[in-house]
Amino acid sequence: MAIIAMALLDPYTGPWTSDQAAHLARRTTFGATPVQLAALTAAGMSAAVDSIVDYAPVDLPLENRIVDLPSGTTEYDRIKNPVSDRDVEGWWLYRMVHSTQPFQQQFALFLHDHFVSEWDKIFSTVTPEANNGNDGSIPGQSCIRTSGSLPADPNRRGAIAVRLMRDQHNIFLTLGHGAFKSLLVAITRDPCMLIYLDNRTNFKTRPQENFAREIMELFSMGVGNYNEQDVKEIARALTGESVNTSCLLNWPYSYFYAASSHDTNPKTVFGVTFNSSVPGEDTNKVIDLILQRVSNSTVSPNHAVYPAASLYMSWKFLTWFVNQGIAISDEAVKELADFFYNNTSAGGYRYNVRETLRLLFKSSFFYESQHRFKLFKNPAEYVVTALRALELDDPSYAGNVNNWVREMGMKLFDPPTVDGWAHGHTWINASGVVARFNYANRMSTSVVLSDTAIDSLIEQHIHGYDDDAGIASFFASRLLLDSLTFEEADIFMQLFKDIKGSATTTTQSIYRKKVRAALHLTMTMPRYQLK
Amino acid sequence: MSNMNRRQFLKVGLSGLAYFTLEQTTPKWVMRAARALPLSCLTSGRILVILQQSGGNDGLNTVIPRQDDIYYDALTRPTIHIPKGMEINLDGLNGIHPSMSGIADWYQQGNAAVLHNVGYVNPDFSHFTSTDYWETGGVPGQLMPQQGWIARFYDNTCNGHGDPEALFMARTGSSELPDMMAGSQNYVPPTISSAASYSLQTGEDRAARLNAIHDMNNLPTIDSDVEFLQRSVNTVEASTADIATANAEPDLYPGGYTADSLGNGLKLASKIIRAGFDTRIFYVSQGGYDTHANQAISGNVTTQGDHQRLLGNLSLNVDTFLKEMRDTGNLDRVLILTFSEFGRRINENGSSGTDHGAANVMFAFGGGVNGGVFGGQPDLANPLRGNLRHSVDFRSVYSAVIENWFGAQAAPVFGQANYDSVIAPELARLQFVKTNANVKDWANYG
Numbered sequence: 001m002a003i004i005a006m007a008l009l010d011p012y013t014g015p016w017t018s019d020q021a022a023h024l025a026r027r028t029t030f031g032a033t034p035v036q037l038a039a040l041t042a043a044g045m046s047a048a049v050d051s052i053v054d055y056a057p058v059d060l061p062l063e064n065r066i067v068d069l070p071s072g073t074t075e076y077d078r079i080k081n082p083v084s085d086r087d088v089e090g091w092w093l094y095r096m097v098h099s100t101q102p103f104q105q106q107f108a109l110f111l112h113d114h115f116v117s118e119w120d121k122i123f124s125t126v127t128p129e130a131n132n133g134n135d136g137s138i139p140g141q142s143c144i145r146t147s148g149s150l151p152a153d154p155n156r157r158g159a160i161a162v163r164l165m166r167d168q169h170n171i172f173l174t175l176g177h178g179a180f181k182s183l184l185v186a187i188t189r190d191p192c193m194l195i196y197l198d199n200r201t202n203f204k205t206r207p208q209e210n211f212a213r214e215i216m217e218l219f220s221m222g223v224g225n226y227n228e229q230d231v232k233e234i235a236r237a238l239t240g241e242s243v244n245t246s247c248l249l250n251w252p253y254s255y256f257y258a259a260s261s262h263d264t265n266p267k268t269v270f271g272v273t274f275n276s277s278v279p280g281e282d283t284n285k286v287i288d289l290i291l292q293r294v295s296n297s298t299v300s301p302n303h304a305v306y307p308a309a310s311l312y313m314s315w316k317f318l319t320w321f322v323n324q325g326i327a328i329s330d331e332a333v334k335e336l337a338d339f340f341y342n343n344t345s346a347g348g349y350r351y352n353v354r355e356t357l358r359l360l361f362k363s364s365f366f367y368e369s370q371h372r373f374k375l376f377k378n379p380a381e382y383v384v385t386a387l388r389a390l391e392l393d394d395p396s397y398a399g400n401v402n403n404w405v406r407e408m409g410m411k412l413f414d415p416p417t418v419d420g421w422a423h424g425h426t427w428i429n430a431s432g433v434v435a436r437f438n439y440a441n442r443m444s445t446s447v448v449l450s451d452t453a454i455d456s457l458i459e460q461h462i463h464g465y466d467d468d469a470g471i472a473s474f475f476a477s478r479l480l481l482d483s484l485t486f487e488e489a490d491i492f493m494q495l496f497k498d499i500k501g502s503a504t505t506t507t508q509s510i511y512r513k514k515v516r517a518a519l520h521l522t523m524t525m526p527r528y529q530l531k
Numbered sequence: 532m533s534n535m536n537r538r539q540f541l542k543v544g545l546s547g548l549a550y551f552t553l554e555q556t557t558p559k560w561v562m563r564a565a566r567a568l569p570l571s572c573l574t575s576g577r578i579l580v581i582l583q584q585s586g587g588n589d590g591l592n593t594v595i596p597r598q599d600d601i602y603y604d605a606l607t608r609p610t611i612h613i614p615k616g617m618e619i620n621l622d623g624l625n626g627i628h629p630s631m632s633g634i635a636d637w638y639q640q641g642n643a644a645v646l647h648n649v650g651y652v653n654p655d656f657s658h659f660t661s662t663d664y665w666e667t668g669g670v671p672g673q674l675m676p677q678q679g680w681i682a683r684f685y686d687n688t689c690n691g692h693g694d695p696e697a698l699f700m701a702r703t704g705s706s707e708l709p710d711m712m713a714g715s716q717n718y719v720p721p722t723i724s725s726a727a728s729y730s731l732q733t734g735e736d737r738a739a740r741l742n743a744i745h746d747m748n749n750l751p752t753i754d755s756d757v758e759f760l761q762r763s764v765n766t767v768e769a770s771t772a773d774i775a776t777a778n779a780e781p782d783l784y785p786g787g788y789t790a791d792s793l794g795n796g797l798k799l800a801s802k803i804i805r806a807g808f809d810t811r812i813f814y815v816s817q818g819g820y821d822t823h824a825n826q827a828i829s830g831n832v833t834t835q836g837d838h839q840r841l842l843g844n845l846s847l848n849v850d851t852f853l854k855e856m857r858d859t860g861n862l863d864r865v866l867i868l869t870f871s872e873f874g875r876r877i878n879e880n881g882s883s884g885t886d887h888g889a890a891n892v893m894f895a896f897g898g899g900v901n902g903g904v905f906g907g908q909p910d911l912a913n914p915l916r917g918n919l920r921h922s923v924d925f926r927s928v929y930s931a932v933i934e935n936w937f938g939a940q941a942a943p944v945f946g947q948a949n950y951d952s953v954i955a956p957e958l959a960r961l962q963f964v965k966t967n968a969n970v971k972d973w974a975n976y977g
Contacts, residue, residue: 206881373756374756376756407706407724407728408706409706409707416707417658417659419659425713425759426707426708428759428760428763429702429706429707429708429721429722429763430706430719430720430721430722430723430729430763430766430767430770431705431706431721431722431723431724431725431729432706432722433763433764433767434728434729434730434731434767434771435706435728437731437732437744437767438728438731438732441731441732441733441734442732444734445734485750487750488747488750491743491746491747491750492743494742494743494746495739495740495742495743498736498738498739498742498743499736499739513735513736516734516735517735517736517739517740517743520733520734520740520744521740521743521744521747524744524747524748524764525747525748526747526748526752526756526757526760526761527757529760530756530757530760
């Protein structure tokens with residue numbers, strides 16, 4: 001199979017202005033501040049994309065910022081040391097808002113939506129006795145003990161569940177952009193996933209097909225590329241990939257290869273028979289076979305030459321970053337799959353995620369005007385984009401912002417199904433709209449936007465308190481990274497007129513009311529729901 | 532409050548609400564909503580409540596075939612079967628789970644129907660795919676419809692009959708719009724997860740801000756996504772005041788609803804009906820039926836466990852809802868229809884649970900129901916790969932509701948060919964809905 005000539009994914013060669021840079025920022029970095037947008041514009045297309053995708057595994061300024069947060073306040077203690085679902089949701093939202101390499105967070109969100117684990121199942125799996133002091137530190141003791149060497153702590157169970165979710169999240173942050181194979185292996189052996197999709201109880205005497213099915217159906221290839229016998233054989237090959245429940249270690253839910261539970265008879269997957277005596281090698285083989293499996297797809301004759309995983313994952317990248325309406329049979333999917341599978345130039349391995357995303361974000365297809373403002377912002381993006389763009393902070397991420405994001409339909413670390421969130425139109429329902437608009441209202445109040453913030457943020461951009469056009473365009477430029485149409489501007493002017501009433505000139509207090517109302521209104525615009 | 536009273540309230544009362552008296556103008560959309568004309572379709576006043584049991588309910592432990600020896604065989608359900616005599620007898624052949632005494636009472640009063648063996652050809656065992664079939668009214672081998680069956684039913688019956696009030700349908704107790712109600716050309720039903728928080732907040736300058744939000748979401752557009760957003764915002768604007776009105780209705784049975792999606796959903800549906808709104812179709816949902824493990828506590832306490840808790844909550848909430856309907860003279864115009872994406876395997880698995888199955892039991896409740904058992908008994912002796920075979924297509928059940936409850940046409944909803952070949956022949960066996968003649972005409976209800 002040869003590398004085909006690109007067309008849609010040829011490098012973008014059109015004009016590079018703040019308009020194109022804004023599209024890139026809306027799609028990859030939760031928008032941008034004016035300084036950030038100016039830097040992306042000045043860098044030129046190629047360097048701008050590089051500056052976004054070449055993030056470090058650890059966001060040091062972010063970690064330092066969190067270390068430096070004052071202790072002793074409920075809010076910051078929750079972010080520094082989350083022990084519940086509420087806390088860990090706030091923990092992540094705070095990181096999204098304050099990350100210095102936001103694409104890392106955006107891509108972690110993609111991966112969380114792709115490799116789903118749900119809080120409810122993880123939390124309910126952790127033994128409640130953990131709160132009684134069971135640290136699993138006594139050899140031979142069952143994990144289910146009523147007490148232990150640690151002092152009782154009502155939060156320990158929650159803290160263990162949080163750690164399971166955070167360890168999985170850390171895989172997304174540190175391995176997400178590399179070789180897709182490494183990511184699949186890491187996820188297969190992630191304790192959180194081993195619990196969530198039950199592979200921890202997949203033993204040779206009682207095979208469990210839950211993970212074996214989903215690693216193909218949802219995590220790599222999509223339906224239609226395997227049969228029920230393949231599911232059973234992969235389940236057998238993955239027997240023994242488990243978590244430690246013998247409590248020989250301090251951490252009772254660590255990865256554990258249960259060699260005695262592994263099925264040592266030959267397995268046949270996609271017609272290939274294998275059986276290794278090396279612990280865990282059958283897992284490696286399964287993932288190799290999945291990644292080489294040529295698509296059964298008949299949607300397009302050309303598809304038959306591509307590995308199913310390269311097509312499926314390319315389709316997921318494209319629907320997340322470019323346009324939800326893209327079908328797996330589309331030309332762009334084929335082109336991206338070809339690069340994803342065949343191009344080994346950077347790194348020397350197939351399925352190089354970072355290089356594939358780099359190619360996508362530099363492609364002419366990505367910047368086509370038909371895609372502008374055609375993706376719906378998810379609830380996290382709705383909140384995070386506004387806070388980042390205005391360089392504001394909400395005083396309560398764990399307990400307040402996280403609740404609003406839940407009300408909008410997204411409980412982080414707890415997607416509704418193993419297939420993740422449905423996205424698109426499903427974000428826009430009546431209750432979700434109410435929650436979005438009410439969070440916009442919260443932002444417009446002094447809880448988030450203080451009088452001081454108004455003065456320092458905006459007064460330098462306006463020409464006196466009567467500069468209504470200046471107020472309106474300020475929020476459009478920050479939140480939409482776009483300018484207002486004449487009709488939209490007119491609605492702002494009417495709003496300001498209504499607020500001003502019959503006064504002939506605007507005082508500072510009326511000016512602040514106009515600013516608050518303008519922020520509220522901007523976040524209710526259809527274009528702000530889109531990106 | 533009756534319809535007429537409520538309209539009066541909207542016209543006269545809204546300007547009296549505290550926040551508007553502080554402002555110079557009433558938001559324009561409030562005026563518009565108050566002027567809306569009623570829809571001239573589905574005018575009988577009858578109400579349908581769809582109740583989803585999400586995850587795949589184990590029908591065999593819900594309605595127990597108490598005369599079937601295979602059910603009690605040690606190889607079938609050794610650790611999770613309901614021990615003989617624990618079930619509540621319905622009709623001799625069938626007994627209901629002991630946690631469902633509330634529903635059993637309604638059965639004895641003739642207000643509950645059991646529909647056995649409902650499913651479709653070539654059953655799919657994926658939650659997602661099978662739910663899609665039940666929500667859209669599609670079946671394997673045919674193109675999956677892009678609209679939910681209720682949306683198609685609505686478009687087919689009501690297009691050209693005026694603009695619906697925002698609350699013509701509602702999903703209550705959850706924020707997600709069910710696929711069943713999605714895709715109408717003309718109408719997006721509101722979703723209300725919590726009645727108490729379903730209102731647009733404004734810090735200051737309320738009327739000015741609400742007017743601006745309205746105008747911003749009503750600019751002319753040719754963009755389908757923007758148009759969709761606009762419709763959703765308009766639905767919110769037109770329904771928040773109504774929900775506040777409804778939410779002021781009292782709880783007639785305090786503690787009678789659980790504080791979860793199903794309890795909150797039925798509680799709000801009851802309030803909306805009792806407040807006199809013209810809502811025709813509600814959708815409520817209860818999750819957690821995917822009982823692969825610990826469905827029952829094995830041993831001699833199999834009437835306890837996750838499934839017991841789910842069915843107990845189902846019975847409690849349905850019982851309270853029906854009582855509130857009865858006490859307010861609404862029982863004869865409500866019909867609750869339950870569904871789940873599939874039943875479960877006949878034999879239990881190794882974890883005191885059951886795996887995904889096929890045909891299943893549905894319920895219909897309310898004053899418009901002919902009580903009894905329909906669809907024959909489940910045939911445990913003749914399984915299809917370990918699962919119950921279906922003898923009633925779920926689209927026939929929907930069609931019975933469309934035709935006999937609403938007096939509308941089902942064939943255009945599911946396709947004439949499907950109607951002729953599958954649905955029409957089954958309808959005669961599905962007389963669980965009282966036909967128009969039997970139910971008081973609610974056209975001038977209120």
